[in-house]
Amino acid sequence: MRPTRRILAALALGLLAHSANSRPARAEGPVVVFAAASLKNALDDATAAWTKETGKTARISYAGSNALAKQIEAGAPADLFISADQAWMDSVERAGLLKPGSRIDLLRNALVLVAPGPKKSGSDPEVALAPDLGTTLKKLLGGGKLAMATIDAVPAGKYGKAALEKLGAWESVKTQVAQAENVRAALLLVARGEAPLGIVYATDAAADASVHVLATFPPDSHPPIVYPAAITAESQHPDAAALLSFLRGPTAGSAFARQGFTLIDPPGAGR
Incomplete structure (x- = not known):
């Protein structure tokens, strides 16, 4: 009996090790995509x-890039x-959670200052992003808030803070910043009129007719906005x-x- 028990125990351990170290491929069902909210x-x-x-399908979860990375x-x-x-x-990638060789830079975006409502012809001229931008923003804000994604975690918030710092406006407006969990949440604050100004991606502004662009931040005022x-x-x-x-x-x-x-760099593009 003892040899038999030893054999059975060895087989059981082998099966446990196999199940722990092998995962069957998901050959069916949607591709699961974690993607930035913007x-x-x-x-x-x-x-x-x-x-x-x-005929294939994808299931997409949208959130701030920071939240998605932490979930992965x-x-x-x-x-x-x-x-x-x-x-x-x-x-x-540092955590070893990307497939080697699969990482690419996919898209670029721009950063804009937005206000509530559709743009009216002849009104709301673009804000001059000059050295006195802080004073200009304070006047436009009045006692209201500047909607931004979380400034120390969400990419759009980090880009926005960097741009305001580069243009000398951060110290003037930092106490009036309303931080949202992601850039679409910041956009919603402006679209609802809960914030008179917001900093979002150009693509977010283009997707919502209830806001309009006051100014586009210069590309050199913040790190390149690249989507890997x-x-x-x-x-x-x-x-x-x-x-x-x-x-x-x-x-x-x-x-x-x-x-x-x-x-x-789409495939087939000349270099």
Whole structure:
């Protein structure tokens, strides 16, 4: 009996080790995408086009890049991650949670100052982003708030703070900043009239007719706004690479361009 028990115990341990170290590939179901909130309209359109073309589907979770990165690091199942900045993608990569060689720079964006309501002809001239910007913003704000995504975590908030610092306006307005959990939440504060000004991406402003752009921040006033994308190390979905490739192509590129994004180095582009 004892040899038999030893054999059974060894078999049981072997089965436990096998189950712990092997995960069956998800050959069916949607590709799970974790994407920055600012991508919603464009990425919804792009993945709808992918579904129409291939019959495959994607399930997208939108949030601030910081929240998504932390979820992946905590073990949340995702096949693709698209961040609104390099820092949070770097964090996931340092943790060994990206598939080697899959990371690309997908899109570029711009940063704008917005106000509530549609732009009226002949009114609301663009704000001059000059050295006295702080004084100008204080006048426009009155006693109201400047809506921004979280300034120390969410990419849009970090870009916005960097731009205000570079233009000498941060100290003048920092006490009037209303921080939102992501850039779309900041946009909503302006769209509802709860904040007289907001700093969001150009693509967010383009997606919401209830706000209008007062000014575009110079590209050199903040770090480059680049959206990296990558397949996660845990992904075994057979369609993850195909979807990432599709997002770099002309059909998805058109969807991104309609929302104001610039596609970086699409396949086949001349160098």
